[in-house]
Amino acid sequence: MPPRVYFAAVILLVEDEAPVRYAFAQILRNHGHIVIEAADGLEALDLLEKYHIHLVVTDLVLPNLSGFHLVARIRSTWPDIPIVIMSAYFSEAAAQVLLAGKSEFIQKPIDPPALVATVHRLVRGSN
Numbered sequence: 114m115p116p117r118v119y120f121a122a123v124i125l126l127v128e129d130e131a132p133v134r135y136a137f138a139q140i141l142r143n144h145g146h147i148v149i150e151a152a153d154g155l156e157a158l159d160l161l162e163k164y165h166i167h168l169v170v171t172d173l174v175l176p177n178l179s180g181f182h183l184v185a186r187i188r189s190t191w192p193d194i195p196i197v198i199m200s201a202y203f204s205e206a207a208a209q210v211l212l213a214g215k216s217e218f219i220q221k222p223i224d225p226p227a228l229v230a231t232v233h234r235l236v237r238g239s240n
Contacts, residue, residue, distance in 0.1 A: 122236040123147045123164060127157040127171035127183065128199070137170065140225050141232065154178025158186060166194055168235055170228075173200040184216070195235040199223060 124146050128134035131152070138148040149164060151157040155177045157169070169187060173180035180198065187194055193215075201221040215238070217231050 121145045121147060122167040122232070123149065124232065125149050125151060125157060125160055125164075125166045125169045125171075127151045127154065127169065127175065127180070129153055129172065129175050137223065137228065140229065141170075144229050144233075146232070152176075154180065154183040157183055161187065161191060161194075166191070168195050168197065168232060170197040170199065170232065173198060173202075195238070197228070197231055197235065 124141055126134060126138050126141070126148050128137065128150075129152050134150055134152070138150055141148045149160055149166070151160055153176045154171075157171065158178070160166070161169075171180050171183055175183065178186075180200075184196055184198065187196060195215040195217075198216055198218050199221055200218070215235065217235060219228060219231060
């Protein structure tokens with residue numbers, strides 16, 4: 114049986130902790146994806162304007178523009194982009210964000226295989 118071939122997605126990874134962002138970016142790149150990195154919500158919005166993004170992976174706790182506000186802006190401007198939301202804390206507010214569109218929640222600390230599986234599932238579903 115041939116190996117599965119996944120669509121090489123352009124992923125916007127939004128995480129304010131540089132070592133964490135670097136680690137997740139490397140994991141996704143090792144699976145063939147193109148990863149564009151942002152350290153905060155405002156930088157993420159700027160990159161969404163500049164590039165054709167297939168999927169966003171974002172933390173909820175971010176400087177300058179929170180992950181909640183970022184997700185709301187993505188939903189209103191780019192409603193077809195799926196979002197993976199990462200957080201150490203799952204709250205009622207996070208649940209409301211998830212109900213607003215194509216989103217998945219991953220609890221921190223992140224299990225790398227779970228992140229990859231979630232990204233692949235959402236990428237396949239958005240094609």
